Amino acid sequence: MHIAVLAGDGIGQEIMVEALRVLETVNLPALRLDHADVGGVAYRNHGSPLPPETLDLAKTADAILFGAVGDPELDGLRRELRVESAVLGLRKELQLFANLRPAKAFAGLENLSALKAEVAGAIDLLILRELTGDVYFGEKGQRETETGLRQGYDIMSYDEQEVARIAHVGFKAAQGRRKKLCSVDKANVLQTSVLWRKVVEEVAIDYPDVELSHMYVDNAAMQMVRNPGQFDVVLTGNLFGDILSDQASMCVGSIGLLASASLGEGTQGLYEPIHGSAPDIAGQGIANPSAMILSAAMMLRHSFGLEDQAVKIEAAVANVLADGVLGYDLGGTASTSQIGDAVVAKLSAA
Structure with missing residues (x-):
């Protein structure tokens, strides 16, 4: 399972850590994780929000796990260099024409x-x-x-x-x-x-x-x-x-609970939470990683056909929410890592 990991900007870095921890907890075939810059961090390091090496990795990977892009300090760049163009570029180059965004109420919330x-x-x-x-x-x-x-x-x-x-x-x-x-x-x-x-x-x-x-x-x-x-x-x-x-x-x-999948004709897809990079809270350890984790579950389902593992991850997130382990966006006090810990614990106990 070759996965391109594009954490991106802002809270994308923090929530990606928790999603990868969850993937390492469930029973999966061998994982190959290759990381690359995208968005604002890519512009700062390479002069482009979607560098050629990042695009090449995305094209060769079986799936792309994507965090978020957005950097207010770079909003003055011309259109083709704006960090959001990285997402549009990936969709166009990979012909990811179908975006699936499930929205379902969580019991108790x-x-x-x-x-x-x-x-x-x-x-x-x-x-x-x-x-x-x-x-x-x-x-x-x-x-x-x-x-x-x-x-x-x-x-x-x-x-x-x-x-x-x-x-x-x-x-x-x-x-x-x-x-x-x-x-x-x-x-x-x-x-x-x-x-x-x-x-x-x-x-x-x-x-x-x-x-x-x-x-x-x-x-x-x-x-x-x-x-x-x-x-x-x-x-x-x-x-x-x-x-x-x-x-x-x-x-x-809450926009912090919803995942998405962008698919093309084959099994390759790009999976990302629908929230943005939230630069106002980046680095504080309070971002809710649930949508990122659920995006990883969608990846297992749509790109790898691992329905059982996807269902287990989704159930673990739902059970953690039902237990009252809530992030700041949901009125709770659980940190990014504490939510990740709770999901990993549910999966380990299953």
Whole structure:
């Protein structure tokens, strides 16, 4: 099992330590861990947020375990050198077009949500976000209008192949869950969404056992607060998925508990917590490593087919939370290492 370990910036370094400890605790085939710089630390050491040696490692590894990127001191760099471009570059170069972000309420933590406990407790959904198209990768720039005004522009576009491949991933995911897929778009305004909806309906023919529904993105945002329990798999584009997945995480109660997987056509994937580098608390030992640990569990499941080990790690994290070992983001006092210790102890005792 060859894993590229890209801890990145801020708390990424601290939480990665705990995830690797957990991987060493469960019964796995031989691990080969190769570390490399990415993000702000890479820019400072190599002059690029995604150095060639880091990209080469990512391309040859079986999976990438990714911490976080973000360095406020480097925000003034030009766009291609900004540290966030490392993530976009990895997605593009590795063709990781499907982002899986599960959001599920943890028993006993419903009160952390801004929603009523009974509403938050019903959350068990998967947001499937297309990653390599949309306005994030479309033509963009700044220009001057005929009247001399400054104008910025970003082109949103999808072709039918891009939509079809993410739709197939969505329907297959739904088959393994509650067999419901809600495709989110803005087809009443955007031509991109008109094509999106048509192609999703064409792909749906291959999955007669999955119930397909459509929802405009503004209504989806409202429904995710009003009745999030209605959703099973939510399929959407890059821009809408970026927004809705963060909303779903806070409906659960904390962005510090949620993992993600970015997948392509094969088994290689990039696995990362959905929170950022949190530079305000970096180095203090108080970051919650749970999402990083759960990301490692997703890696075992999707890249290596080790379902039993993935389930054990997920159960250990859930049991630690149920025992009241809570980080500062959850109103507790447990440190990064104490949470890691508790998860390792659960796995060792299993």
